[in-house]
Amino acid sequence: MADRLVADVMVERLKAWGVNRVFGYSGDGINGFMGALRRSGAGDPGAGGGTDSSNRGAGVEFVQARHEETAAFMAVGHAKYTGQVGVVTSTQGPGAVHLLNGLYDAKLDGVPVVAIIGQQSRSVLGSAYMQEIDLLTLFKDVAAQFAQMVSTPEQLPMVLDRAFRTALETRTPCVVIVPHDIQKAPAPELDQEHGIIVTAPEWQPARVLPHDNDLARAAEVLGAGSKVAFLVGQGAKNAQAEVVALAQQLDAGITTSLLGKPYMDETLPFAAGTMGHLGSTASAHLMGNCDTLLIIGSNDPWTEFYPKPGAARAVQVDIDGRKVGNRYPVEVGLVGDAAETLARLAELLNGEGGQPQASRPQAEARKQWRAEVEEQVRSWRALAEERSRVPASPVNPELVVRELSGRLPHNAQVSVDVGSCVYWYARQLTLPAGVPAHLSGTLASMGCSVPYGIAAKLARPDRPVVALAGDGAMQMAGIAELVTVAHRWRQWPDPRFVVCVFNNRDLAEVTWEQRETESEPRFPDSQEIPDFPYAGYAELLGLTGIRVESPEQLAGAWDRALAAERPVVIEVLTDPDVPLLPPFPAGAEKLDGMRSALAAEGESGEGAAALLDTYAGQEESRG
Numbered sequence: 001m002a003d004r005l006v007a008d009v010m011v012e013r014l015k016a017w018g019v020n021r022v023f024g025y026s027g028d029g030i031n032g033f034m035g036a037l038r039r040s041g042a043g044d045p046g047a048g049g050g051t052d053s054s055n056r057g058a059g060v061e062f063v064q065a066r067h068e069e070t071a072a073f074m075a076v077g078h079a080k081y082t083g084q085v086g087v088v089t090s091t092q093g094p095g096a097v098h099l100l101n102g103l104y105d106a107k108l109d110g111v112p113v114v115a116i117i118g119q120q121s122r123s124v125l126g127s128a129y130m131q132e133i134d135l136l137t138l139f140k141d142v143a144a145q146f147a148q149m150v151s152t153p154e155q156l157p158m159v160l161d162r163a164f165r166t167a168l169e170t171r172t173p174c175v176v177i178v179p180h181d182i183q184k185a186p187a188p189e190l191d192q193e194h195g196i197i198v199t200a201p202e203w204q205p206a207r208v209l210p211h212d213n214d215l216a217r218a219a220e221v222l223g224a225g226s227k228v229a230f231l232v233g234q235g236a237k238n239a240q241a242e243v244v245a246l247a248q249q250l251d252a253g254i255t256t257s258l259l260g261k262p263y264m265d266e267t268l269p270f271a272a273g274t275m276g277h278l279g280s281t282a283s284a285h286l287m288g289n290c291d292t293l294l295i296i297g298s299n300d301p302w303t304e305f306y307p308k309p310g311a312a313r314a315v316q317v318d319i320d321g322r323k324v325g326n327r328y329p330v331e332v333g334l335v336g337d338a339a340e341t342l343a344r345l346a347e348l349l350n351g352e353g354g355q356p357q358a359s360r361p362q363a364e365a366r367k368q369w370r371a372e373v374e375e376q377v378r379s380w381r382a383l384a385e386e387r388s389r390v391p392a393s394p395v396n397p398e399l400v401v402r403e404l405s406g407r408l409p410h411n412a413q414v415s416v417d418v419g420s421c422v423y424w425y426a427r428q429l430t431l432p433a434g435v436p437a438h439l440s441g442t443l444a445s446m447g448c449s450v451p452y453g454i455a456a457k458l459a460r461p462d463r464p465v466v467a468l469a470g471d472g473a474m475q476m477a478g479i480a481e482l483v484t485v486a487h488r489w490r491q492w493p494d495p496r497f498v499v500c501v502f503n504n505r506d507l508a509e510v511t512w513e514q515r516e517t518e519s520e521p522r523f524p525d526s527q528e529i530p531d532f533p534y535a536g537y538a539e540l541l542g543l544t545g546i547r548v549e550s551p552e553q554l555a556g557a558w559d560r561a562l563a564a565e566r567p568v569v570i571e572v573l574t575d576p577d578v579p580l581l582p583p584f585p586a587g588a589e590k591l592d593g594m595r596s597a598l599a600a601e602g603e604s605g606e607g608a609a610a611l612l613d614t615y616a617g618q619e620e621s622r623g
Contacts, residue, residue, distance in 0.1 A: 004187040006153045007036035010116070010178070013160045014060050015040075016201040019087050021458060022116075023063045023074040027091025029118025029131065032183025037062045063458060066480040068095050070451040072102020072115070073440075073477075077448075077455030079111040080438040081413060085167050086113040086455075092120060093131025096138065101445055103142045103173040108442035109259065110234075110320075112167035114160075114174050115139075119149065121181040139175045149177040153185045154196055161199040168203050171320075208319060210334040210341055218315045218332040219348035223356065225292025225313065226365040228252035231275065231306075234259040234441075235297015235318055239339035243296060244268065246346050251366035253290075253373035255283035257300035258426060259441040262414075266430050269374045274426040276302030277582045281619060282380035284583035286373060295330070297338050299323045301442070304586065317341050379622050384427055390614060392575035393607065395551050397421070397502050400572050401428040403554045404466070404500070407562060408432060411463045413456040415439065417449035417478070419470035420508040423580050446470075447477030450499060454484055457497055464496035464562065471503045472529055479537065482569070486541040489567050497567035501534045506576035515597035516580075516590050522601055538569035548572040577608035581615045591616055 010033055014022070026034050041059025065071035068090045075086030086106070090099055096117050106113040120129050139147045146166040148159050156178070163174040190198050210218075222228065228250045236243050240263050247254050247270065255275040256264045264271055273280035275287060279302075287293075287307055295316040306328050307314075314330040316323075317338055324333035334341050351357050358366065388398040401424040408414070408429070414437035416425045422439065431437055436456070440448040453467040469478050478499065489495050511527045514520045535545030544564050546557045548571065561568040579594075581587045594612060598605035 005032065005036065005183065006156055006178075006185045006187055007032040007183040008039065009156055009187045010160065010183070011036045011040045011060055013157055013201060014087065017160075017164045018084065019060060020058065021061045021063055021078065022087045022089055023065055023071040023078070023455070024089035025065060025068050025071055025091075025095060027095050027118065029091035029093070029095070029120060029180050030089055030116075030178075030183075031118075032180060033089060033116065033118070033178070034062070036183075063454075064484075065451065066483055067477070068098035069101050070447065070477050070481050072099045072113075073105065073448045073451035074455040075113050075115075076102055076106045076109070076111060077415070077438060077452035078459060079106065079113055080109070080452070081436055081456045082459050084112075085164055086111070087116065088113065089116045089118075091118045091131070092135065093133055096133070096135055100138070100142060101443075103139070103175075105440045105443045105445055105448065106173040107142055109440070110171040112171055112173075114163050114167050114176065115143070117175060117177050118183070119177050119179040122151070122179050123181065125179070135175075135177050143173050143175040145170045145172045146174040147177075148175070150179070150182050153182060153188045154190060156182070157190070158197045158199045161201050164201065165203045168205075207340075208336045209344070210336045214332060214334055215341070215344055215348060218334055219345055221313050221315050221331055222250060222292060222294060222345065223349050223358065225250070225290075226362055227289060227291040227369040228366070229286045229290035229293050229307075229312070230254040231257065231287070231293065231295045231298050231300065232260045232264055233257040233296065233298025233300060234263065236260060236338050237263050237297070239296070239337075239342055240264070242339045242342035242346070246342050246349075249346055249349060251370040252294070253282075253286045253370070253377075255279070255286050257298045257441075258422070258439070259300075260298055261426065262431055262435065262437045265433060269377060270370060272373065272377055273380060276300065276305045277586070278423040278426045278580070279305065279583055280380045280427060281383060281583045281622070282373070282376040284586065285376045288585070289372075293328065295328065296342070299326055301327065303327055383618060383622060386618060387615065388428060390578075390611065392578055392611070394549055395554065395572055395574050397504070397572075397574040397578055398424050398428050399551055400500065400502065400554060400574065401425060401468070403558055405430045407558050408435065408466065409464050409562065410435070413437075413453070413460065413463055413465045415449045415452035415456060415465065415467045417467070417469040417473040418444045418446045418509075419473055419502075420512075420580060421468045421470050421502050423509075425468055446473040449473060450478040450481040450485070453497065453499070454481060454488075457492060458488075461492040462494050464494055465498065467497075467499045469499060469501055470508070471501055471505065471532070471534070472507045474501050474534060475529060475532060479532070479534075482538065482541060482543070485567050486543055489543075495566050496562065496564060498561045498564075498570065499568070500570045500572065502574045503531070503534060503571050504574045504576035505529060505531055508576040509580060511576065512580040512594075515594045517593075519593035519597050521597045521605065534569050534571040538567075542566075544568040546570045575607075577611050579608065579612045579615050581612065581619075584619050587616070587619065
């Protein structure tokens with residue numbers, strides 16, 4: 001064997017790009033790369049650091065997941081929590097197929113991921129060899145910006161460089177396929193010559209600002225508004241101060257997309273919470289009554305909760321011009337960095353550049369609007385508190401998250417799965433400033449929370465992690481990845497890794513969707529899921545398990561879990577009948593169909609029908 005192989009070049013290039021951790025699962029098609037990771041020092045438990053620094057001098061750590069799908073989720077989580085490129089690897093055939101779901105999660109939520117995938121040796125391609133599938137065709141859509149198979153050793157550095165640059169520039173997943181024989185080939189010495197391209201592992205973000213005349217037009221639209229609303233998405237991550245300052249300047253109310261929730265201080269009196277189907281009544285009022293809308297870094301698909309087209313003049317700010325005007329007919333689109341663009345708009349609205357300042361009647365109208373928004377926010381917060389205290393059998397899931405709110409450590413990291421728990425996260429959890437919270441927002445794939453949490457913990461092992469997951473998501477992927485937690489937690493300086501499982505023995509979100517959108521009664525064959533001893537399983541793994549069977553036990557369970565000296569699974573027996581009612585007026589339009597479906601369920605639907613009436617009555621009384 002040569003002293004240095006192409007597989008070693010792969011690891012060297014990853015280190016040059018600042019990669020300290022690769023998630024994945026091994027197999028014969030990627031074993032050359034596995035050997036190079038071992039040789040890089042990845043077998044040392046300290047290799048790869050344990051922080052989010054580039055750690056260029058150490059080896060590249062390999063993190064073995066229980067399944068390639070969850071490995072891909074870990075790579076996505078790494079990208080979301082650190083802002084760096086997430087890297088995942090697998091063998092060819094079934095391993096590659098399993099990556100797809102996580103890569104689509106990266107594509108739809110706009111985060112950079114590079115997948116390095118093995119393939120059978122070039123000499124057998126086209127022979128219908130074992131595990132041979134057409135990988136470029138398989139990844140054609142999910143990695144539409146860049147997918148390439150390496151055909152010669154000389155090509156490898158260039159392909160990896162292009163994959164990383166493209167992932168960073170387009171915030172999408174990119175795929176590099178490396179046949180097994182290429183991995184084992186001697187590392188080439190590259191010279192600049194015909195047919196050989198020598199590239200560099202270098203990328204820096206551009207400074208992107210809108211043109212002055214477009215900024216002036218946008219300032220005119222915003223300056224003319226009397227009832228201004230902001231919709232803030234994840235693109236405002238680095239513009240939080242600018243968002244609040246401009247909202248104060250315009251007396252605007254602010255709502256967020258689900259992905260934008262962590263980037264807004266929801267304790268502010270004009271912060272209306274999350275918008276959309278799982279959002280707040282205050283956000284529904286804000287979006288339904290504004291005359292001017294500023295969309296900042298959001299591509300939220302819940303378009304039925306936007307102002308009706310023509311009801312509001314709109315400006316949109318986004319770094320990606322493809323998203324401008326994508327959800328609402330905006331009057332002015334500004335392609336640029338959110339922080340710098342908002343700062344420039346604030347200057348213009350302050351009178352710079354000849355922009356007229358608000359007249360006294362307009363200023364009074366804006367203050368009345370702000371007072372109206374703040375009253376709606378107070379009303380929503382009271383309603384959220386009231387709903388969390390509604391008796392349920394045995395535990396109201398809203399109360400589970402409400403009891404966490406206020407207890408969440410200031411340095412925590414939060415992951416959230418897909419299902420009804422997302423509603424309670426959106427409505428009941430107030431995140432301390434600087435606490436990241438991530439989920440599969442646009443793909444909305446179940447099973448993401450524990451892999452995301454593992455990625456967050458590996459990036460910052462000195463910070464506690466809290467994962468919120470339904471029982472369906474736990475059975476889909478979370479139970480298996482608790483094995484990974486049990487395997488690794490002793491390496492963490494802060495061992496706190498809390499998984500809260502909402503155990504209601506039902507796929508509750510889909511059950512309520514069937515009632516709401518189809519006017520169909522619950523279908524037990526599709527909705528009931530087998531019970532499982534989540535807390536007992538945690539104990540079997542050497543973790544701590546806490547089972548909560550009454551609301552009185554919740555506060556103590558959270559306190560115990562957040563003070564524990566090892567990872568904890570809190571299993572809460574929650575009521576699947578607590579309704580997932582959209583905020584009014586959209587929610588009111590759904591009531592007849594939901595009630596009809598529940599009536600068709602007979603006696604089994606009576607509890608859900610009673611809770612639905614309670615929730616509807618609470619909202620109507622505040623209308």
